[in-house]
Amino acid sequence: MRQIFASLWQRLFGDSGRAFGVVSVIFLASLAIAPAKNFFSEWRHYQHGYLKTIRNRSEANSLQRHFKPGIQQIWLPELAVVDRCTSCHVGLKEQSITDVSTQPFRTHPAIPHKLDQFGCTICHRGQGAATTVSEAHDSTLAWEQPILPAKYIESSCGECHRGPLPGTPVLNQGRTLLSRYGCVNCHMVKLPDGSTLKASDNPPSLSHISDKTTREWIYAWLKDPQAYSVSATMPNFKLSDDDARDISAFLIANSTAVPGDSDSLSAKPAADPSAGPSLYGESFCASCHAVQNAAGNVVGGDVGPELTRIGSKVKPEWLQSWLRDPRVYDPGTAMPHYRFNDPQVATLSGFLLSKTDSDLLANVHLDATTPDQIAHGKRLVSDYGCASCHEIAGIKKPENFAPELSRIGSKSITQLIFLPGMQHTLPDYLAGKIKQPRAFSPNLRMPQYAFTTAQIDALTTALLALNERSTTLPASLAVAGAPESDYQPAGKAGKLMADLACFSCHRINGHGSDMAPDLTWEGSSVQREWLVQFFKNPGTLRPALIRRMPRFNLSDSEVNELTDYMMTVYQNPSVDRDSMPLSGYSQGEVELGKQLFYGKYSCQGCHILDTKTDKGYIGPTLTHVGSRLTAAWIFKWMKNPQALRAGTAEPNRAMTDEDARALTAFLISQKGRANSEVAKK
């Protein structure tokens, strides 16, 4: 052994010449390691692949010209971006290779931003400076941000864009859900602009709950809210039988009566069994309240609670008082005060009380409460943070009940505890936690929500957007959303509008809901007499709509109060009501308008003007439009509808003044007489 080694040594380093030669060779070989590593690198392999892919294409020459060999880099110091992704993703900007489906050569789909201005990792996450696939895409010990899965990609839009965007439905939905399901009642979310995200779920006060319902119902509800109503936003706290018993005991014992909300009613419901359903229909209760049909589908609006099993929940006296005037029990409710008379209240409550489910309370048998149970119930109410959402007399709303989520999208994964079998990424953690919070620990207080997979993805997307970058973004890059309006009309009319809950359906000056038309310029738009008649008896304007204006049974003085206010205050400065007359247009103009209506602009595709010939279903019926709208409004509307009501489906036809005037003349001549003639025939 020693001999062999000695002879080898002799052969290699025997004399100085030999030694020099051998050392040089070793030295050269080791010098070659770096260039060799470079030569066999992944990005070079992909660049070769790309050249091979484009070689036989017809536009090979131009593609070849665009191709730049070597490591490519997008450097944006302001955003701290150093992205070398384009070293492998070479074809990102080539519009002619959209048919190539193999990565990393695909064209980037069209987006509103330029790749050179934003780089890649701003949206996709990952490690931009890396030049190998695994370092760039996966998380490493030194770099925790792996590539963001495509289903969460809209979260990156939300880092800069604080308001809803037309192209990010998932992000918009997620942000709405954070408010709608009351997540922010327990978890504080401070937005980058300094404001705090507000809840919009409006959970009812529990201070007077025993007026409304029984202890048995509360028990059943606490055990499984979705058993009562599949669309309930209330989560399931997975309470034990004893805990549900004690909380219900406490809530009933803690409840105080509201004077006037449990008055018994002497009127009897109408004898006709169809009177109840038809009053329910006429009052458009379904615009806000849903009912589960036989097929299991929940049909109706989601402003108010689902009414499928309402008869198993409420006390009859309470329901009657509520229908008479909901503001006695809850001054802030979204429910309008309908001004039903006593027989109507009796009829409607009779119909609603018949919606029962005998299974719901069949197995609920509660013994009389003990002081211990009530005391334990009170402790549980504090422990579970019930007062974070609900007002409960004697219990303060806890502050910072759950962890703040303002920067949850940058949470380090070393701080997270994952479930076995789970991928170790932040999006997976968030989605898993929302899906099954108690799986992470049975002692967690976070309840079980009944979210669908799509809702969980949307919530995760919205949470991922709440991160370090979104909070530290240079102000010049942030795109603010529309500021929230807290507009409230003033005076007596304002009080009346609050009582009628106009804002539950209509929007005025940026405040309110989108269910019904925006009324910001209603005073410029309609004629006074029409508005008076409409309040008294709301007719059908849009035949295809299932949600319509209900009749509130207003008194004449209330109608006048509202009409005067709206006609005076809701005026558009660019529409001068008196600038165009309501009659006196020449026959020639009216005739020209008719030709334009049916010919050039083919308005009958969407509107019904003559009920004999027109069928259009989309816009409002125009048979009486001359008695409804002002001429000045019609003219302005013809010229540019979106200027008067943003987002309206009526297309802007860029009409000349002559065309718009002729159409105005024709439309204002439609006073509804033709219609009554048809009726006579």
Add this chain to the structure above:
Amino acid sequence: MIRHFSTIAAVVIAVLATSLATSCSRKTESAPPLKPTAFGAAIIESSGGKQFAQIGALLQQPVVVQVNDEQGAAVVGALVEFAAPTGVTFDPTSGLTDSSGQVTTNVSLGGMAGRYQLVASTIDKSHKKVELKIEEIALGYQQTLGRRLNDQYCERCHNPESTVERVSNYDNLEIKPHPFTEGDTLNKLNDADLTAIVTHGGPALNKSALMPAWGNTLSKSDIEALISYIRAVSDPPSRQAGPVYTEN
């Protein structure tokens, strides 16, 4: 003595290292393979094909396939397996047909816009694979924007189907508009023609004036987005629909 001691130490270290390595390695627990109790001759789509959803998103309706025998009767207990290109996930990935001969799976699409070809397969009596190909459409950013514009401005006339919330105006129109899935007609129009119709209305191509001009309501990029949506959903597919992803 020292040598003896070091041997023991080496053994202990080796044992520790092995146990550490085994405990740290990720366990890949897979469910026990399903055993079919019956074999069919054909596999057909019951519902859930040709849906469109945003990239990465769950399809709104599940995909339902049915296994039939030679006579076309439903087979109970046949094994159906789903396969698809990278990025697509199934829940579940396989199953035995239920009492009506069907297997239902929820599908999430991959992260790139385009068409995804799913393959549902079953095994027949001679242990041969019988396959069914189903296509689903993933919409990218631009197409999603186009879909929103379609919902707001176009769909009420161009989609003959009514829903509870939206009554279709299709039947009320004397000259019928083309549904956007109608590839046979729409694929023959190039982008310039489609843009002209949307911008200037039907008369721009000697078509009905019932189609109004949207050029002053929608921006140029809106119209581009709308066309990219129309191209993505047309059936048969447009040449511009983007690539079809198939399992390799």
